[in-house]
Structures are given as C-alpha cells and as structure tokens.
Amino acid sequence: MKIYLDPGHGGSDSGATGNGLAEKNVTLAIALKINDILLTEYRNAETRLSRTTDKTVTLQERTDDANSWGADLFVSIHTNAFDGTAYGYEDYIYSGLSDESVTALYQRIIHEEVIKLNGLRDRGMKKANFHVLRETVMHAILTENGFIDHPDDSAKMKSAAWIEQTARGHVNGIAKCLGLAKSGTSSYQLTVDGGQIGTYQEKADALQLISSHWGAFQTAMIEKR
Template sequence: MVKIFLDPGHGGTDPGAVGNGLQEKSLVLTIASLVRDMLLDEYLDVEVRMSRSTDVFVALSERSRLANQWGADYFMSIHINAGGGTGFESFIHSSRAARTVQLQNTVHDAIMEQLSVADRGKKSADFAVLRASSMPAILTENLFIDRVSDANLLKDAAFLRSVARGHVNGIVRAFQLQRKPGSGGGSVYRVQSGAFSSEQNATQLKTRLEQAGYQPFIRLEGGLYKVQVGAFSNQTNAEAFAVELRSKGFEAQVFLS
C-alpha cells in the first residue's frame, strides 16, 4: 500500500495568493481533491490523506506532523504562484536527498507533459513543509494567479483537471501504481481541434476558437501543440460537442485518454 499525503496550501483565514478574482486556497483544494479522487477511483493499493479537505486553516507544522504520524510515503504540497511570472515550477528541500530528487524529476516531468505552459524549472528551497516532513516531499507552484493569461487557464475546469492529472501521472510513475482492472473511472474523452508542430499555428487556432466563444487550451504532447477545446467523462457528450464544433467550421476529433 502506497500512502500519498496531499497538502493543499493555505485555507480558512489564509487565502494564499489572490488575483483576477481567484483565491489560491480554493484552487489548490480543487486540484488536490481531483488528485485524490483520480488516485482512489483508478488505481490499486494506494491510500490518500489530505492536510485539509475543506476551507479551514491548518498550521504549517501540523501539515507535516500529520504526514509524519501517518507514515506517508510521499508528501505533495500544491500551491498557486504569484509575483508577476508565468508557468509551472516545483520545489524540494535544499538538502536534496537522492530519492527526493528522483521523485521531483518524475513528478515535475509528468505535470509538464499535461500543461502547455512555461517550465520554470526544478528548484529547491528551505520551505517549512518540505523541511519538517520526514518522507520525500515536493511542493508544486501551478501558474501565477496575478497573471491574466495564467488566471484564465486557472478559471477553466478542464485545465484544473489536467493539472491534477499531471500530479496523478507523476505519482503513478514514481510508485508504479497499477490501474484497477476495468476501471473506466478516469477515462477522459478529449475533444481536439488540431495538432501542430508549430506553436504559432496552434495559437492562431486557439484565438479563432476563443473568438467563437470557446475556452481552448494548448497541450504540448509528443512534440505536437494540441489544441484541446473540451474534455468529457462521457463519450456521447464528447461526440456531440465535436459535431457542434464541426458545424461552426472547426475540425474536431475525440480522443480517449
């Protein structure tokens, strides 16, 4: 049994970073809850606990204490950045134990595969939750709440699912979790309107879709910039959405992932 401790940052009286009508504390709770649900629904032999599953304040020392007391195998703290940058970065403690570095490489890369955003790098810092947790620990900073383009992505439910999926994929690879037999629970039918080797072409299509009232985003996968317009758990709904897109002059294909 692999024990994963998820730590959505902030909460309660501490909103974390705020900007563009968003609060860090609620975004990270959404992402962490999705990560928990995906892991428990789709994978065998994994247990998940969270430092908080509601909008409450939990002290930093308490977060690590809970994970240590439980004997977690991995501590994953989830945050949203602020301060004028853009993109994704991850942190481990400055002591950089070999296993912790290895896990950061796996998890960071899995998240970047899901997101078409700037990679700000694999970093280290003396953060309290990383220092005080006795198991390998990572802290992810998922885009910038005070950057309009990042905030627009964070307002998109499908994008938050991709952020969560990246965290899940990283855990699955790092701990070699096995899928539940026959679990369709995590299947997502992605509706894609185009795939390009040129980022500029992908951006042009994204702009056209936005002008038509959709909320597309670009995922870099296998060297291609894929313009995704929607994601559905139900194939019929995905196909119906693809038909609608085609009726408005866009290409649309449904992929199961």
C-alpha cells in the same frame, strides 16, 4: 502506497490572490481531483489530505499529520504570484537534498508529467527551505501551478478542464514514482538499494525507470506480485 496531499493555505489564509481568484481555492480544487483520480483508478493508493474544505491548517499541523500517518510521498500544491508579469510552472524539493537523492528523482518524474499536461511555461525544478519540505520525514515535493496574478495563467485556473489536466499530470507522476498499479491488474515491485520505490503495472515501466536513472543507485530488483 500512502500519498499525503497538501492543498496550500485555506481558511483565514487565502494565499496569493489575483484576477478574482484565491490560491486556497485553486489548490483545493486540484488536490481533490488528484485524490479522486488516485482512489478511482489505482488499487494500491491510499490517500490523506491536510484539508478537504476551506479551513485553516498550520504548517506544523500539516507536517505532523503526514509524519504520524507514515506517508510515502508528500505533495504540497500551490499557485504562485509575483508582480503580474511572471508566469509558468515550477516545483521544489528541500534544499538540503542532493540531485542524486530519490526525492530528486521523484521531482524529475513529477515535473515531466505535470508539464506534459498543464499547458504552462516550464520554469524548472528548484530547491528551497520550505517548512513542508524540511519537516516531513518522507519524500516531499511542492508544486507551484502557475501565477495567479498573471492574466494567462489565471485564465487557465478558472477552467475545470485545466484543473483536471493539472491534477492528472500530478497523478501520472505520482503513479510513476510509487509504481501505482491500475485497478484490476498484476504488478511488478521495484526495490532500489534495499528500499521499495513502487509497484508498476508493466515490467517495462520498472525497467525504463532503472535505465533512465542508472547512475542514481547501486542495486535494483524487480519482483512480480
């Protein structure tokens, strides 16, 4: 399964700033850790990043690259800012998608897994007309990992342990969405309405996904691989 990781901003575009931090650096740290965990711990994960260093990449370049590569999932990683009073985690999918779409299902799964580990206030699941959500041809989600101008959220961002926990929350969600299999294990492929959702290490995990979202599709098939 191909996962495209998009650390927001970079280079001449610092993104949001606050409390001695720049968004472009926090997002890159999270993305690199997600990439490391995926490649180290899962045998059927292939990754690509819009940037691996502090360089400028346009929004069009990001989506063009992901589309031409043929990604299965696009994850854009950001931090938020407002006026120093707002705080917490939220994520977005494209505003043109229904709540019954597979992308919305992926959002619910990733949101739940990230919130379990990041220690941030839950600001909910949202939709927006962001370029990276609109112009990607695969399932796409954008995560806003705290408010960089809030003292409590930014203090967490300065912690390597928080970066790792936030990354692992993303990975846990991605793995559930795509059914990534741990290295050295057998797996079960899940197909919903004729399209492959992912490959799961445990059959019970595939069954749980089916039962939890029974109304979102018509047919489901599990095949041992």
